[in-house]
Amino acid sequence: MITIENLSKRFVLHNQGSAVIPVMEGAALHVAPGQCVGLIGSSGAGKSTLMRMIWGNYLAASGSIRVGHVDVAKAAPREIIALRRDTLGYVSQFLRVVPRVPSVEVVAEPLLQLGVDRDAALDRARTMLHRLNLPERLWSLSPTTFSGGEQQRVNIARGFIHAYPALLLDEPTASLDATNREVVLSLIEEAKARGAAIVGIFHDEAARERVCDRLIDVAAFAPKAAA
Amino acid sequence: MNALAQTPTPEVPLLAVRDLHKSYGARIGCTDVSFDLWPGEVMGIVGESGSGKSTLLSCLAGHLTADAGQVIYDGRTTGPRDVLTLSEPERRMLNRTEWAYVHQNPRDGLRMGVSAGGNVGERLMAVGARHYGAIRSTASDWLGRVEIDANRIDDRPSAFSGGMQQRLQIARNLVTGPRLIFMDEPTGGLDVSVQARLLDLLRGLVREMGLSAIIVTHDLAVVRLLADRLMVMKSGRVIEQGLTDQVLDDPQHAYTQLLVSSVLQV
Ligand SMILES: Nc1ncnc2c1ncn2[C@@H]1O[C@H](COP(=O)(O)OP(=O)(O)OP(=O)(O)O)[C@@H](O)[C@H]1O
Numbered sequence: 334m335i336t337i338e339n340l341s342k343r344f345v346l347h348n349q350g351s352a353v354i355p356v357m358e359g360a361a362l363h364v365a366p367g368q369c370v371g372l373i374g375s376s377g378a379g380k381s382t383l384m385r386m387i388w389g390n391y392l393a394a395s396g397s398i399r400v401g402h403v404d405v406a407k408a409a410p411r412e413i414i415a416l417r418r419d420t421l422g423y424v425s426q427f428l429r430v431v432p433r434v435p436s437v438e439v440v441a442e443p444l445l446q447l448g449v450d451r452d453a454a455l456d457r458a459r460t461m462l463h464r465l466n467l468p469e470r471l472w473s474l475s476p477t478t479f480s481g482g483e484q485q486r487v488n489i490a491r492g493f494i495h496a497y498p499a500l501l502l503d504e505p506t507a508s509l510d511a512t513n514r515e516v517v518l519s520l521i522e523e524a525k526a527r528g529a530a531i532v533g534i535f536h537d538e539a540a541r542e543r544v545c546d547r548l549i550d551v552a553a554f555a556p557k558a559a560a
Numbered sequence: 561m562n563a564l565a566q567t568p569t570p571e572v573p574l575l576a577v578r579d580l581h582k583s584y585g586a587r588i589g590c591t592d593v594s595f596d597l598w599p600g601e602v603m604g605i606v607g608e609s610g611s612g613k614s615t616l617l618s619c620l621a622g623h624l625t626a627d628a629g630q631v632i633y634d635g636r637t638t639g640p641r642d643v644l645t646l647s648e649p650e651r652r653m654l655n656r657t658e659w660a661y662v663h664q665n666p667r668d669g670l671r672m673g674v675s676a677g678g679n680v681g682e683r684l685m686a687v688g689a690r691h692y693g694a695i696r697s698t699a700s701d702w703l704g705r706v707e708i709d710a711n712r713i714d715d716r717p718s719a720f721s722g723g724m725q726q727r728l729q730i731a732r733n734l735v736t737g738p739r740l741i742f743m744d745e746p747t748g749g750l751d752v753s754v755q756a757r758l759l760d761l762l763r764g765l766v767r768e769m770g771l772s773a774i775i776v777t778h779d780l781a782v783v784r785l786l787a788d789r790l791m792v793m794k795s796g797r798v799i800e801q802g803l804t805d806q807v808l809d810d811p812q813h814a815y816t817q818l819l820v821s822s823v824l825q826v
Protein backbone atom coordinates (compact mmCIF):
# COMPACT_ATOMS: atom_id res chain seq x y z
CA MET A 334 0.00 0.00 0.00
CA ILE A 335 2.86 2.39 0.84
CA THR A 336 6.12 1.87 -1.03
CA ILE A 337 9.06 4.25 -0.83
CA GLU A 338 12.12 3.86 -3.00
CA ASN A 339 15.41 5.70 -3.14
CA LEU A 340 13.96 8.79 -1.53
CA SER A 341 16.13 11.78 -0.74
CA LYS A 342 15.50 15.13 0.88
CA ARG A 343 17.45 18.29 1.49
CA PHE A 344 16.52 21.74 2.66
CA VAL A 345 18.03 24.85 1.07
CA LEU A 346 17.83 27.85 3.37
CA HIS A 347 18.01 30.71 0.89
CA ASN A 348 17.95 33.41 3.51
CA GLN A 349 20.67 31.86 5.64
CA GLY A 350 23.54 31.96 3.19
CA SER A 351 21.79 29.35 1.00
CA ALA A 352 22.83 26.67 3.47
CA VAL A 353 22.06 23.21 2.11
CA ILE A 354 20.90 20.70 4.72
CA PRO A 355 20.82 17.15 3.40
CA VAL A 356 18.58 15.10 5.69
CA MET A 357 17.86 11.91 3.80
CA GLU A 358 19.29 9.74 1.07
CA GLY A 359 18.23 6.39 -0.37
CA ALA A 360 15.29 5.95 1.98
CA ALA A 361 13.18 2.86 1.32
CA LEU A 362 10.10 1.51 3.04
CA HIS A 363 7.28 -0.88 2.30
CA VAL A 364 4.08 -1.16 4.27
CA ALA A 365 1.59 -3.84 3.27
CA PRO A 366 -2.12 -3.62 4.02
CA GLY A 367 -2.76 -4.52 7.66
CA GLN A 368 0.77 -3.63 8.75
CA CYS A 369 2.01 -0.91 11.05
CA VAL A 370 5.59 0.27 10.67
CA GLY A 371 7.13 2.42 13.39
CA LEU A 372 9.73 5.07 12.55
CA ILE A 373 12.46 5.41 15.16
CA GLY A 374 15.67 7.41 15.44
CA SER A 375 17.12 10.18 17.55
CA SER A 376 15.68 13.67 17.59
CA GLY A 377 16.39 15.38 14.29
CA ALA A 378 17.04 12.08 12.49
CA GLY A 379 14.20 12.73 10.07
CA LYS A 380 11.14 10.79 11.30
CA SER A 381 8.70 13.65 10.87
CA THR A 382 10.37 14.68 7.62
CA LEU A 383 9.80 11.22 6.15
CA MET A 384 6.19 11.22 7.29
CA ARG A 385 5.58 14.69 5.83
CA MET A 386 7.01 13.60 2.51
CA ILE A 387 4.45 10.77 2.43
CA TRP A 388 1.71 13.27 3.27
CA GLY A 389 3.02 15.56 0.55
CA ASN A 390 3.67 18.75 2.49
CA TYR A 391 7.43 18.23 2.17
CA LEU A 392 8.75 17.91 -1.37
CA ALA A 393 11.03 14.99 -2.20
CA ALA A 394 14.31 15.85 -3.89
CA SER A 395 14.27 12.53 -5.74
CA GLY A 396 12.86 9.02 -5.49
CA SER A 397 9.30 7.73 -5.32
CA ILE A 398 6.58 7.50 -2.68
CA ARG A 399 3.75 5.31 -3.86
CA VAL A 400 0.55 5.37 -1.84
CA GLY A 401 -1.97 3.19 -3.60
CA HIS A 402 -1.72 4.20 -7.24
CA VAL A 403 -0.31 7.67 -6.67
CA ASP A 404 3.37 8.63 -6.56
CA VAL A 405 3.25 11.49 -4.09
CA ALA A 406 6.77 12.57 -5.08
CA LYS A 407 5.56 13.40 -8.59
CA ALA A 408 1.81 13.90 -8.27
CA ALA A 409 0.03 17.12 -9.20
CA PRO A 410 -1.65 18.97 -6.33
CA ARG A 411 -5.12 17.81 -7.33
CA GLU A 412 -4.04 14.16 -7.25
CA ILE A 413 -2.72 14.62 -3.73
CA ILE A 414 -5.92 16.41 -2.72
CA ALA A 415 -7.93 13.41 -3.97
CA LEU A 416 -5.53 10.97 -2.27
CA ARG A 417 -5.95 12.76 1.05
CA ARG A 418 -9.71 12.75 0.68
CA ASP A 419 -10.14 9.08 -0.19
CA THR A 420 -7.07 7.07 0.72
CA LEU A 421 -4.55 8.68 3.02
CA GLY A 422 -5.34 9.80 6.57
CA TYR A 423 -3.04 11.76 8.86
CA VAL A 424 -3.13 12.36 12.59
CA SER A 425 -0.67 15.21 12.99
CA GLN A 426 0.84 16.28 16.27
CA PHE A 427 -1.16 19.46 16.36
CA LEU A 428 -4.69 20.29 15.37
CA ARG A 429 -5.26 23.20 12.99
CA VAL A 430 -8.85 24.33 12.64
CA VAL A 431 -10.98 27.25 11.56
CA PRO A 432 -11.79 29.06 14.80
CA ARG A 433 -15.42 28.84 15.92
CA VAL A 434 -16.19 25.51 14.21
CA PRO A 435 -17.67 23.03 16.74
CA SER A 436 -15.54 19.96 17.50
CA VAL A 437 -18.20 17.60 16.21
CA GLU A 438 -18.03 19.31 12.81
CA VAL A 439 -14.23 19.31 12.82
CA VAL A 440 -14.40 15.54 13.32
CA ALA A 441 -17.14 15.03 10.70
CA GLU A 442 -15.37 17.08 8.05
CA PRO A 443 -13.50 14.22 6.31
CA LEU A 444 -16.82 12.43 5.79
CA LEU A 445 -18.51 15.60 4.53
CA GLN A 446 -15.64 15.98 2.05
CA LEU A 447 -16.38 12.46 0.87
CA GLY A 448 -19.98 13.42 0.24
CA VAL A 449 -21.45 11.50 3.15
CA ASP A 450 -24.86 12.74 4.22
CA ARG A 451 -24.56 15.45 6.88
CA ASP A 452 -26.64 13.74 9.56
CA ALA A 453 -24.84 10.44 9.09
CA ALA A 454 -21.46 12.20 9.25
CA LEU A 455 -22.36 14.05 12.45
CA ASP A 456 -23.68 10.84 14.00
CA ARG A 457 -20.46 9.07 13.24
CA ALA A 458 -18.50 12.00 14.67
CA ARG A 459 -20.46 11.80 17.93
CA THR A 460 -19.74 8.09 18.15
CA MET A 461 -16.01 8.76 17.72
CA LEU A 462 -15.96 11.56 20.31
CA HIS A 463 -17.91 9.40 22.71
CA ARG A 464 -15.49 6.55 22.26
CA LEU A 465 -12.58 8.90 22.97
CA ASN A 466 -14.31 10.06 26.15
CA LEU A 467 -14.52 13.70 25.15
CA PRO A 468 -17.18 15.18 27.49
CA GLU A 469 -20.38 15.81 25.57
CA ARG A 470 -20.55 19.46 26.67
CA LEU A 471 -17.40 20.08 24.59
CA TRP A 472 -18.76 18.68 21.34
CA SER A 473 -20.46 21.89 20.31
CA LEU A 474 -17.44 24.04 21.18
CA SER A 475 -14.47 24.90 19.01
CA PRO A 476 -11.39 22.89 20.00
CA THR A 477 -9.22 26.04 19.86
CA THR A 478 -9.58 26.55 23.61
CA PHE A 479 -9.25 22.86 24.57
CA SER A 480 -6.43 21.32 26.60
CA GLY A 481 -3.65 19.48 24.75
CA GLY A 482 -5.17 16.08 25.44
CA GLU A 483 -8.68 17.18 24.43
CA GLN A 484 -7.39 18.63 21.17
CA GLN A 485 -5.44 15.46 20.52
CA ARG A 486 -8.58 13.37 20.93
CA VAL A 487 -10.50 15.57 18.47
CA ASN A 488 -7.58 15.13 16.09
CA ILE A 489 -7.64 11.34 16.49
CA ALA A 490 -11.42 11.12 16.10
CA ARG A 491 -11.06 13.07 12.86
CA GLY A 492 -8.20 10.89 11.62
CA PHE A 493 -10.04 7.63 12.28
CA ILE A 494 -13.56 8.63 11.24
CA HIS A 495 -13.03 7.39 7.69
CA ALA A 496 -11.63 3.92 6.96
CA TYR A 497 -8.57 5.23 5.13
CA PRO A 498 -6.59 2.44 3.45
CA ALA A 499 -3.37 4.22 4.53
CA LEU A 500 -2.74 6.14 7.74
CA LEU A 501 0.06 8.32 9.11
CA LEU A 502 0.21 8.77 12.88
CA ASP A 503 2.57 11.28 14.46
CA GLU A 504 2.70 10.61 18.21
CA PRO A 505 -0.98 9.67 18.47
CA THR A 506 -0.75 8.69 22.15
CA ALA A 507 1.24 11.70 23.35
CA SER A 508 -0.55 13.79 25.99
CA LEU A 509 -3.24 11.15 26.60
CA ASP A 510 -4.15 9.46 29.88
CA ALA A 511 -4.08 5.65 30.24
CA THR A 512 -7.76 5.15 29.35
CA ASN A 513 -7.62 7.20 26.18
CA ARG A 514 -4.24 5.81 25.22
CA GLU A 515 -5.90 2.40 25.33
CA VAL A 516 -8.73 3.62 23.08
CA VAL A 517 -6.23 4.91 20.53
CA LEU A 518 -4.28 1.64 20.55
CA SER A 519 -7.53 -0.26 19.95
CA LEU A 520 -8.40 2.07 17.08
CA ILE A 521 -5.00 1.34 15.54
CA GLU A 522 -5.49 -2.41 15.99
CA GLU A 523 -8.93 -2.23 14.40
CA ALA A 524 -7.57 -0.22 11.47
CA LYS A 525 -4.90 -2.86 10.94
CA ALA A 526 -7.51 -5.62 11.15
CA ARG A 527 -9.54 -4.00 8.36
CA GLY A 528 -6.40 -3.80 6.24
CA ALA A 529 -5.04 -0.28 6.74
CA ALA A 530 -1.33 0.26 6.08
CA ILE A 531 0.04 2.47 8.88
CA VAL A 532 3.23 4.45 9.39
CA GLY A 533 3.63 5.73 12.94
CA ILE A 534 5.97 7.69 15.17
CA PHE A 535 5.65 6.62 18.80
CA HIS A 536 7.89 7.77 21.61
CA ASP A 537 5.78 5.54 23.85
CA GLU A 538 7.76 2.28 23.70
CA ALA A 539 5.03 0.03 25.06
CA ALA A 540 2.61 1.39 22.46
CA ARG A 541 5.17 0.78 19.77
CA GLU A 542 5.69 -2.81 20.96
CA ARG A 543 2.01 -3.46 20.88
CA VAL A 544 0.96 -2.09 17.49
CA CYS A 545 4.08 -2.05 15.30
CA ASP A 546 4.95 -5.07 13.18
CA ARG A 547 8.34 -3.61 12.27
CA LEU A 548 10.53 -0.69 13.28
CA ILE A 549 12.59 1.35 10.84
CA ASP A 550 15.49 3.42 12.15
CA VAL A 551 15.61 6.49 9.92
CA ALA A 552 19.29 6.94 10.87
CA ALA A 553 19.89 4.34 8.15
CA PHE A 554 18.76 6.97 5.66
CA ALA A 555 21.20 9.66 6.82
CA PRO A 556 23.10 11.13 3.86
CA LYS A 557 26.52 9.49 3.59
CA ALA A 558 28.32 12.52 2.19
CA ALA A 559 27.23 14.75 5.04
CA ALA A 560 28.68 12.50 7.74
CA MET B 561 -23.81 17.47 -0.44
CA ASN B 562 -20.45 17.52 -2.07
CA ALA B 563 -20.69 17.53 -5.84
CA LEU B 564 -16.99 16.84 -6.02
CA ALA B 565 -17.20 13.48 -4.31
CA GLN B 566 -20.05 12.26 -6.45
CA THR B 567 -18.83 13.00 -9.93
CA PRO B 568 -15.65 11.36 -11.17
CA THR B 569 -12.82 13.88 -11.49
CA PRO B 570 -13.45 15.59 -14.83
CA GLU B 571 -10.65 15.69 -17.32
CA VAL B 572 -11.02 19.37 -18.14
CA PRO B 573 -9.98 22.13 -15.74
CA LEU B 574 -12.66 24.64 -14.86
CA LEU B 575 -10.22 27.43 -15.63
CA ALA B 576 -7.00 27.07 -17.63
CA VAL B 577 -4.83 30.17 -17.66
CA ARG B 578 -1.89 30.44 -20.05
CA ASP B 579 0.80 33.14 -20.26
CA LEU B 580 -1.44 35.89 -19.02
CA HIS B 581 0.10 39.34 -19.28
CA LYS B 582 -1.03 42.81 -18.29
CA SER B 583 1.00 46.04 -18.30
CA TYR B 584 0.13 49.51 -17.16
CA GLY B 585 2.19 51.46 -19.69
CA ALA B 586 5.78 50.50 -18.97
CA ARG B 587 4.93 48.98 -15.60
CA ILE B 588 4.19 45.26 -15.38
CA GLY B 589 0.91 44.44 -13.65
CA CYS B 590 1.27 40.67 -13.98
CA THR B 591 3.10 38.51 -16.46
CA ASP B 592 3.80 34.89 -17.44
CA VAL B 593 0.92 33.60 -15.33
CA SER B 594 -0.20 30.04 -16.08
CA PHE B 595 -2.22 27.61 -13.97
CA ASP B 596 -5.16 25.18 -14.02
CA LEU B 597 -7.99 25.37 -11.53
CA TRP B 598 -10.06 22.18 -11.17
CA PRO B 599 -13.71 21.95 -10.15
CA GLY B 600 -14.14 22.18 -6.39
CA GLU B 601 -10.67 23.59 -5.78
CA VAL B 602 -9.89 26.68 -3.78
CA MET B 603 -6.72 28.46 -4.82
CA GLY B 604 -5.06 31.15 -2.75
CA ILE B 605 -2.88 33.92 -4.15
CA VAL B 606 -0.44 35.59 -1.77
CA GLY B 607 2.37 38.09 -2.23
CA GLU B 608 3.53 41.49 -1.10
CA SER B 609 1.69 44.69 -1.84
CA GLY B 610 2.03 45.62 -5.52
CA SER B 611 2.95 42.08 -6.59
CA GLY B 612 0.06 41.93 -9.07
CA LYS B 613 -2.56 39.91 -7.20
CA SER B 614 -5.50 42.24 -7.82
CA THR B 615 -4.37 42.86 -11.39
CA LEU B 616 -4.37 39.12 -12.04
CA LEU B 617 -7.76 38.59 -10.43
CA SER B 618 -9.28 41.49 -12.37
CA CYS B 619 -7.89 40.15 -15.64
CA LEU B 620 -9.29 36.69 -14.93
CA ALA B 621 -12.71 38.05 -14.12
CA GLY B 622 -12.64 40.37 -17.11
CA HIS B 623 -12.77 43.60 -15.10
CA LEU B 624 -9.48 44.49 -16.75
CA THR B 625 -8.50 43.58 -20.28
CA ALA B 626 -5.37 41.44 -20.40
CA ASP B 627 -2.77 42.34 -23.05
CA ALA B 628 -1.94 38.74 -23.94
CA GLY B 629 -2.57 35.15 -22.96
CA GLN B 630 -5.53 32.84 -22.62
CA VAL B 631 -8.17 32.28 -19.95
CA ILE B 632 -10.06 29.15 -20.94
CA TYR B 633 -13.22 28.65 -18.93
CA ASP B 634 -15.24 25.45 -19.14
CA GLY B 635 -18.74 26.95 -19.35
CA ARG B 636 -21.74 25.00 -18.11
CA THR B 637 -23.39 24.89 -21.51
CA THR B 638 -20.71 26.19 -23.84
CA GLY B 639 -17.74 24.02 -22.85
CA PRO B 640 -14.18 25.43 -22.78
CA ARG B 641 -13.85 28.91 -24.31
CA ASP B 642 -11.27 31.67 -24.08
CA VAL B 643 -13.03 34.36 -22.09
CA LEU B 644 -10.60 37.00 -23.32
CA THR B 645 -12.18 36.68 -26.77
CA LEU B 646 -15.83 36.74 -25.65
CA SER B 647 -18.07 39.57 -26.70
CA GLU B 648 -19.05 42.06 -24.01
CA PRO B 649 -22.64 40.71 -23.62
CA GLU B 650 -21.34 37.13 -23.40
CA ARG B 651 -18.87 38.13 -20.73
CA ARG B 652 -21.53 40.02 -18.79
CA MET B 653 -23.78 36.96 -18.91
CA LEU B 654 -20.97 34.80 -17.54
CA ASN B 655 -20.42 37.28 -14.73
CA ARG B 656 -24.10 37.15 -13.84
CA THR B 657 -24.62 33.41 -14.03
CA GLU B 658 -21.52 31.32 -13.52
CA TRP B 659 -19.07 33.68 -11.85
CA ALA B 660 -19.07 35.82 -8.77
CA TYR B 661 -16.68 38.49 -7.55
CA VAL B 662 -16.31 39.50 -3.92
CA HIS B 663 -14.57 42.84 -3.57
CA GLN B 664 -12.29 43.75 -0.70
CA ASN B 665 -14.43 46.77 -0.01
CA PRO B 666 -18.10 45.73 0.28
CA ARG B 667 -19.08 49.15 -1.05
CA ASP B 668 -17.66 48.14 -4.43
CA GLY B 669 -19.75 45.00 -4.54
CA LEU B 670 -23.02 46.20 -3.01
CA ARG B 671 -25.60 48.77 -4.00
CA MET B 672 -25.57 50.97 -0.95
CA GLY B 673 -28.87 52.68 -1.78
CA VAL B 674 -30.81 49.42 -2.05
CA SER B 675 -32.08 47.29 0.85
CA ALA B 676 -30.27 44.11 1.91
CA GLY B 677 -33.05 41.99 0.44
CA GLY B 678 -32.91 44.06 -2.74
CA ASN B 679 -29.17 43.55 -3.05
CA VAL B 680 -29.66 39.81 -3.05
CA GLY B 681 -32.89 39.84 -5.08
CA GLU B 682 -31.40 42.04 -7.79
CA ARG B 683 -28.93 39.30 -8.74
CA LEU B 684 -31.77 36.80 -9.01
CA MET B 685 -33.75 39.15 -11.24
CA ALA B 686 -30.68 39.64 -13.43
CA VAL B 687 -30.85 35.95 -14.28
CA GLY B 688 -34.56 36.00 -14.99
CA ALA B 689 -36.37 35.54 -11.65
CA ARG B 690 -39.67 37.45 -11.72
CA HIS B 691 -41.86 36.15 -8.92
CA TYR B 692 -41.63 38.70 -6.10
CA GLY B 693 -42.57 36.31 -3.28
CA ALA B 694 -40.08 33.69 -4.40
CA ILE B 695 -37.31 36.27 -4.78
CA ARG B 696 -37.97 37.66 -1.34
CA SER B 697 -38.01 34.27 0.30
CA THR B 698 -34.79 33.19 -1.43
CA ALA B 699 -33.20 36.47 -0.36
CA SER B 700 -34.35 35.94 3.18
CA ASP B 701 -33.02 32.38 3.15
CA TRP B 702 -29.63 33.61 1.98
CA LEU B 703 -29.47 36.35 4.61
CA GLY B 704 -29.98 33.55 7.12
CA ARG B 705 -27.19 31.50 5.62
CA VAL B 706 -24.74 34.37 6.04
CA GLU B 707 -26.13 34.97 9.53
CA ILE B 708 -27.89 38.25 8.93
CA ASP B 709 -31.11 38.46 10.88
CA ALA B 710 -34.21 38.22 8.65
CA ASN B 711 -35.66 41.36 10.25
CA ARG B 712 -32.83 43.39 8.69
CA ILE B 713 -34.00 42.48 5.15
CA ASP B 714 -35.37 45.97 4.46
CA ASP B 715 -32.40 47.83 5.92
CA ARG B 716 -29.82 49.38 3.66
CA PRO B 717 -26.25 48.05 3.83
CA SER B 718 -25.10 51.49 4.99
CA ALA B 719 -26.72 50.62 8.31
CA PHE B 720 -24.64 47.43 8.59
CA SER B 721 -21.24 46.84 10.20
CA GLY B 722 -18.26 46.04 7.95
CA GLY B 723 -18.50 42.33 8.69
CA MET B 724 -22.23 42.27 7.94
CA GLN B 725 -21.69 44.17 4.70
CA GLN B 726 -19.09 41.61 3.68
CA ARG B 727 -21.46 38.75 4.46
CA LEU B 728 -24.21 40.49 2.50
CA GLN B 729 -21.85 40.83 -0.43
CA ILE B 730 -21.18 37.10 -0.26
CA ALA B 731 -24.92 36.32 -0.17
CA ARG B 732 -25.51 38.61 -3.15
CA ASN B 733 -22.79 36.79 -5.05
CA LEU B 734 -23.72 33.23 -4.18
CA VAL B 735 -27.50 33.43 -4.53
CA THR B 736 -27.40 32.65 -8.25
CA GLY B 737 -25.38 29.46 -7.66
CA PRO B 738 -22.14 30.43 -9.42
CA ARG B 739 -19.48 27.83 -10.17
CA LEU B 740 -16.45 30.06 -9.74
CA ILE B 741 -15.96 32.83 -7.24
CA PHE B 742 -13.18 35.43 -7.23
CA MET B 743 -12.38 37.10 -3.94
CA ASP B 744 -9.98 39.97 -3.35
CA GLU B 745 -9.03 40.15 0.34
CA PRO B 746 -12.49 39.05 1.52
CA THR B 747 -11.47 39.21 5.16
CA GLY B 748 -9.30 42.32 4.94
CA GLY B 749 -10.24 45.09 7.32
CA LEU B 750 -12.34 42.82 9.52
CA ASP B 751 -11.43 42.02 13.09
CA VAL B 752 -10.20 38.55 13.87
CA SER B 753 -13.39 37.00 15.25
CA VAL B 754 -15.48 38.32 12.37
CA GLN B 755 -12.85 36.94 10.01
CA ALA B 756 -13.16 33.51 11.59
CA ARG B 757 -16.93 33.46 11.10
CA LEU B 758 -16.53 34.47 7.50
CA LEU B 759 -13.95 31.75 6.92
CA ASP B 760 -16.20 29.12 8.43
CA LEU B 761 -19.07 30.34 6.28
CA LEU B 762 -17.00 30.30 3.10
CA ARG B 763 -15.67 26.82 3.77
CA GLY B 764 -19.15 25.42 4.30
CA LEU B 765 -20.48 27.10 1.16
CA VAL B 766 -17.57 25.94 -0.96
CA ARG B 767 -18.13 22.37 0.20
CA GLU B 768 -21.92 22.33 -0.05
CA MET B 769 -22.14 24.07 -3.41
CA GLY B 770 -19.07 22.38 -4.93
CA LEU B 771 -17.73 25.87 -5.71
CA SER B 772 -14.31 26.66 -7.04
CA ALA B 773 -12.66 29.81 -5.76
CA ILE B 774 -9.65 32.02 -6.26
CA ILE B 775 -8.83 34.04 -3.17
CA VAL B 776 -6.34 36.88 -2.95
CA THR B 777 -5.14 37.57 0.57
CA HIS B 778 -2.07 38.65 2.46
CA ASP B 779 -3.03 36.44 5.38
CA LEU B 780 -1.20 33.09 5.40
CA ALA B 781 -3.40 31.72 8.19
CA VAL B 782 -6.45 32.34 6.02
CA VAL B 783 -5.03 30.48 3.03
CA ARG B 784 -3.86 27.63 5.25
CA LEU B 785 -7.43 27.06 6.37
CA LEU B 786 -9.29 27.86 3.18
CA ALA B 787 -7.15 27.07 0.15
CA ASP B 788 -6.22 23.67 -1.29
CA ARG B 789 -3.57 25.24 -3.46
CA LEU B 790 -1.41 28.29 -3.22
CA MET B 791 0.27 30.61 -5.68
CA VAL B 792 2.95 33.06 -4.53
CA MET B 793 3.47 36.26 -6.54
CA LYS B 794 6.30 38.75 -6.61
CA SER B 795 6.84 41.65 -9.03
CA GLY B 796 3.97 40.50 -11.22
CA ARG B 797 5.20 36.92 -11.58
CA VAL B 798 4.22 33.63 -10.02
CA ILE B 799 7.37 32.49 -8.26
CA GLU B 800 6.03 29.36 -6.60
CA GLN B 801 2.87 27.29 -6.62
CA GLY B 802 1.73 24.01 -5.14
CA LEU B 803 -0.38 22.41 -2.42
CA THR B 804 -1.02 25.02 0.25
CA ASP B 805 0.60 23.11 3.11
CA GLN B 806 3.57 22.17 0.93
CA VAL B 807 4.26 25.78 -0.06
CA LEU B 808 3.90 26.95 3.55
CA ASP B 809 5.78 24.08 5.24
CA ASP B 810 8.50 23.49 2.67
CA PRO B 811 8.82 26.67 0.62
CA GLN B 812 11.37 26.39 -2.19
CA HIS B 813 11.85 29.99 -3.26
CA ALA B 814 13.87 32.51 -1.26
CA TYR B 815 10.99 35.00 -1.22
CA THR B 816 8.45 32.42 -0.02
CA GLN B 817 10.85 31.33 2.72
CA LEU B 818 11.11 34.92 3.84
CA LEU B 819 7.34 35.40 3.68
CA VAL B 820 6.66 32.26 5.74
CA SER B 821 9.39 32.91 8.30
CA SER B 822 8.30 36.48 8.91
CA VAL B 823 4.95 35.49 10.40
CA LEU B 824 4.78 33.96 13.84
CA GLN B 825 3.02 30.68 13.20
CA VAL B 826 0.68 29.60 10.44
N1 LIG C 1 10.98 22.90 7.14
C1 LIG C 1 12.26 22.65 7.44
N2 LIG C 1 13.21 23.51 7.03
C2 LIG C 1 14.50 23.26 7.31
N3 LIG C 1 14.96 22.19 7.97
C3 LIG C 1 14.06 21.30 8.39
C4 LIG C 1 12.66 21.49 8.16
N4 LIG C 1 12.00 20.45 8.70
C5 LIG C 1 12.93 19.64 9.25
N5 LIG C 1 14.18 20.14 9.07
C6 LIG C 1 15.43 19.53 9.50
O1 LIG C 1 15.44 18.16 9.11
C7 LIG C 1 16.02 17.35 10.13
C8 LIG C 1 15.06 16.25 10.54
O2 LIG C 1 14.00 16.82 11.29
P1 LIG C 1 12.71 16.02 11.76
O3 LIG C 1 11.75 16.98 12.29
O4 LIG C 1 12.29 15.14 10.65
O5 LIG C 1 13.31 15.11 12.92
P2 LIG C 1 12.60 14.05 13.87
O6 LIG C 1 13.30 12.77 13.67
O7 LIG C 1 11.14 14.07 13.63
O8 LIG C 1 12.92 14.62 15.31
P3 LIG C 1 12.02 14.71 16.67
O9 LIG C 1 12.10 13.36 17.29
O10 LIG C 1 12.75 15.73 17.48
O11 LIG C 1 10.65 15.12 16.29
C9 LIG C 1 16.41 18.30 11.25
O12 LIG C 1 17.76 18.62 11.08
C10 LIG C 1 15.53 19.51 11.00
O13 LIG C 1 16.13 20.68 11.48
Ligand SMILES: Nc1ncnc2c1ncn2[C@@H]1O[C@H](COP(=O)(O)OP(=O)(O)OP(=O)(O)O)[C@@H](O)[C@H]1O
Pocket residue numbers: 584587588589590607608609610611612613614615616778
Ligand atom coordinates in the same frame (compact mmCIF):
# COMPACT_ATOMS: atom_id res chain seq x y z
N1 LIG D 1 -4.51 51.40 -12.65
C1 LIG D 1 -3.18 51.28 -12.55
N2 LIG D 1 -2.35 52.09 -13.23
C2 LIG D 1 -1.01 51.96 -13.16
N3 LIG D 1 -0.39 51.03 -12.42
C3 LIG D 1 -1.17 50.19 -11.72
C4 LIG D 1 -2.59 50.27 -11.74
N4 LIG D 1 -3.09 49.32 -10.92
C5 LIG D 1 -2.02 48.66 -10.42
N5 LIG D 1 -0.87 49.17 -10.90
C6 LIG D 1 0.48 48.69 -10.61
O1 LIG D 1 0.57 47.31 -10.94
C7 LIG D 1 1.29 46.60 -9.95
C8 LIG D 1 0.43 45.51 -9.36
O2 LIG D 1 -0.63 46.09 -8.63
P1 LIG D 1 -1.79 45.26 -7.93
O3 LIG D 1 -2.86 46.21 -7.52
O4 LIG D 1 -2.17 44.15 -8.82
O5 LIG D 1 -1.02 44.68 -6.66
P2 LIG D 1 -1.55 43.80 -5.43
O6 LIG D 1 -0.67 42.60 -5.40
O7 LIG D 1 -2.99 43.59 -5.56
O8 LIG D 1 -1.19 44.72 -4.19
P3 LIG D 1 -2.00 44.94 -2.79
O9 LIG D 1 -1.64 43.78 -1.93
O10 LIG D 1 -1.38 46.21 -2.26
O11 LIG D 1 -3.45 45.07 -3.10
C9 LIG D 1 1.76 47.65 -8.95
O12 LIG D 1 3.05 48.03 -9.29
C10 LIG D 1 0.78 48.77 -9.13
O13 LIG D 1 1.38 50.01 -8.80
Ligand SMILES: [Mg+2]
Pocket residue numbers: 380381382
Ligand atom coordinates in the same frame (compact mmCIF):
# COMPACT_ATOMS: atom_id res chain seq x y z
MG1 LIG E 1 9.39 14.77 14.77
Ligand SMILES: [Mg+2]
Pocket residue numbers: 613614615
Ligand atom coordinates in the same frame (compact mmCIF):
# COMPACT_ATOMS: atom_id res chain seq x y z
MG1 LIG F 1 -4.68 44.21 -4.34
